[in-house]
Amino acid sequence: MSELKSKPDPSRRAFLASAAVAASAALVGGLRPATARAAGSKLPHLTDANAMAKSLGYTPNHNEVKTAQFPTYKAGEHCSMCRFFKGTPGEKSGYAGCQIYPGYSVNAQGWCASFSARS
Numbered sequence: 001m002s003e004l005k006s007k008p009d010p011s012r013r014a015f016l017a018s019a020a021v022a023a024s025a026a027l028v029g030g031l032r033p034a035t036a037r038a039a040g041s042k043l044p045h046l047t048d049a050n051a052m053a054k055s056l057g058y059t060p061n062h063n064e065v066k067t068a069q070f071p072t073y074k075a076g077e078h079c080s081m082c083r084f085f086k087g088t089p090g091e092k093s094g095y096a097g098c099q100i101y102p103g104y105s106v107n108a109q110g111w112c113a114s115f116s117a118r119s
């Protein structure tokens with residue numbers, strides 16, 4: 001019996017190690033969206049002074065999409081519904097990063113021709 005107490009149980013040790021790794025990953029993963037949001041909101045706002053944004057018809061207000069020029073726009077689509085938006089899905093206001101425009105933040109209610117609905 002004393003032999004059992006003195007020897008570490010390798011399966012228990014492995015379990016504890018993997019649980020610690022999983023807990024760390026969950027913590028980091030849980031913090032990332034808020035961190036990304038905070039970082040995204042501090043980035044300069046994207047405008048049509050950016051050549052790519054201009055060519056893709058980015059506007060911070062999806063109600064102002066030039067539909068004749070960008071007929072792929074469907075009423076109601078906006079950045080916080082897009083898979084490239086780094087903020088909170090469905091958020092109604094504010095700015096967050098966008099994977100298409102690194103170094104800039106886009107309006108949650110904006111839109112551009114790269115819009116791709118979240119699945």
Ligand code: SF4
Binds near residue numbers: 058098099100106
């Ligand atoms: S790619 Fe999506 S999130 Fe980025 S600006 Fe265009 S519509 Fe908005």
